[in-house]
Amino acid sequence: MPIAFTPSPLCLAFRRVPLSSRKGGALLDVWPRDGAATVLFLPGTMLGPLQYRVFLRALYAQGFSVAALHLTGHGDTRHIWRFHLPDLLDDVRRAAAWLHQTSGSPVILGGHSQGGIMTLALACGGSLPDENGRQHITLAPLDGVAAFFAVSAVFPQSADLLRLTLFAPLLAHRPSIQKNMLRLARRFPALPLPLFSYLSPRRLLAGHGTVDLPLAGRRFTYPLALLSDLLSLRLNETAHRPFLLMGARNDALFTPDILRATLARLDAPSKALHLLPTGGHMLLMQEETAREAVACVTLHACALGLPLRCGCGPSAC
Numbered sequence: 001m002p003i004a005f006t007p008s009p010l011c012l013a014f015r016r017v018p019l020s021s022r023k024g025g026a027l028l029d030v031w032p033r034d035g036a037a038t039v040l041f042l043p044g045t046m047l048g049p050l051q052y053r054v055f056l057r058a059l060y061a062q063g064f065s066v067a068a069l070h071l072t073g074h075g076d077t078r079h080i081w082r083f084h085l086p087d088l089l090d091d092v093r094r095a096a097a098w099l100h101q102t103s104g105s106p107v108i109l110g111g112h113s114q115g116g117i118m119t120l121a122l123a124c125g126g127s128l129p130d131e132n133g134r135q136h137i138t139l140a141p142l143d144g145v146a147a148f149f150a151v152s153a154v155f156p157q158s159a160d161l162l163r164l165t166l167f168a169p170l171l172a173h174r175p176s177i178q179k180n181m182l183r184l185a186r187r188f189p190a191l192p193l194p195l196f197s198y199l200s201p202r203r204l205l206a207g208h209g210t211v212d213l214p215l216a217g218r219r220f221t222y223p224l225a226l227l228s229d230l231l232s233l234r235l236n237e238t239a240h241r242p243f244l245l246m247g248a249r250n251d252a253l254f255t256p257d258i259l260r261a262t263l264a265r266l267d268a269p270s271k272a273l274h275l276l277p278t279g280g281h282m283l284l285m286q287e288e289t290a291r292e293a294v295a296c297v298t299l300h301a302c303a304l305g306l307p308l309r310c311g312c313g314p315s316a317c
Contacts, residue, residue: 064298145241193227243270
């Protein structure tokens with residue numbers, strides 16, 4: 001069974017918690033630190049915690065308690081084909097509830113790429129059309145979270161979302177694309193789509209250094225229903241907790257201009273954008289850029305007065 005990082009005297013073995021009894025349901029891996037704020041992390045498209053082990057390890061070393069989700073159909077869960085975006089958001093709600101019940105420490109919710117968009121959805125709330133495209137499913141914000149951070153995120157209703165994809169030349173036809181995709185997803189929700197059928201591999205992989213990206217637990221295709229949900233998602237633009245947005249200056253997918261536009265749309269008690277000079281879209285899978293991203297999250301947590309625990313005593317925060 002693959003794990004995100006190896007237990008050592010300075011790092012306890014993780015605890016794996018099933019969050020649902022349904023087939024393919026979510027799993028939560030937890031590396032606890034008593035009294036420390038917990039980062040609850042959401043992986044990106046088709047990935048699980050194992051692919052983010054350098055980032056998770058750096059968070060733990062910095063004094064956070066760490067929890068990472070194997071979302072429904074991802075990572076070490078069974079790779080089922082029939083699931084929607086609300087199923088994944090419910091996974092996060094269950095994970096946050098479990099963390100509140102078991103530790104009582106403050107929770108910081110963060111994610112990368114698709115996980116970053118999900119973080120934005122849980123910070124702001126929003127809506128989705130139902131399977132018939134007529135009524136809307138309301139998505140409430142996630143309560144009880146001290147702060148949010150997203151590494152590469154965009155408001156799905158903005159034109160920038162389509163610009164990320166291979167559908168960018170059809171931007172003027174977005175309403176008909178969404179309508180037709182919703183109709184097709186209603187008939188064939190589990191239709192498998194390879195990642196590179198809607199994202200450019202050149203842009204996805206541009207600008208990275210030495211990437212730690214194990215194959216175990218990765219999906220190689222995605223159900224059409226989930227892609228349809230992401231294109232149809234409409235988010236509110238107000239978060240009621242501090243929000244940190246991060247990315248890399250050389251990310252060819254979530255470019256700095258896209259991230260600046262996302263931050264400009266967001267209304268929050270406090271908000272900030274931090275751009276790393278290198279790393280590309282895969283910045284959290286590289287030792288140096290993962291540590292720099294963690295340093296930024298740490299400063300954000302310290303500014304909010306959230307507790308960290310390095311070694312046996314409290315951190316300087």
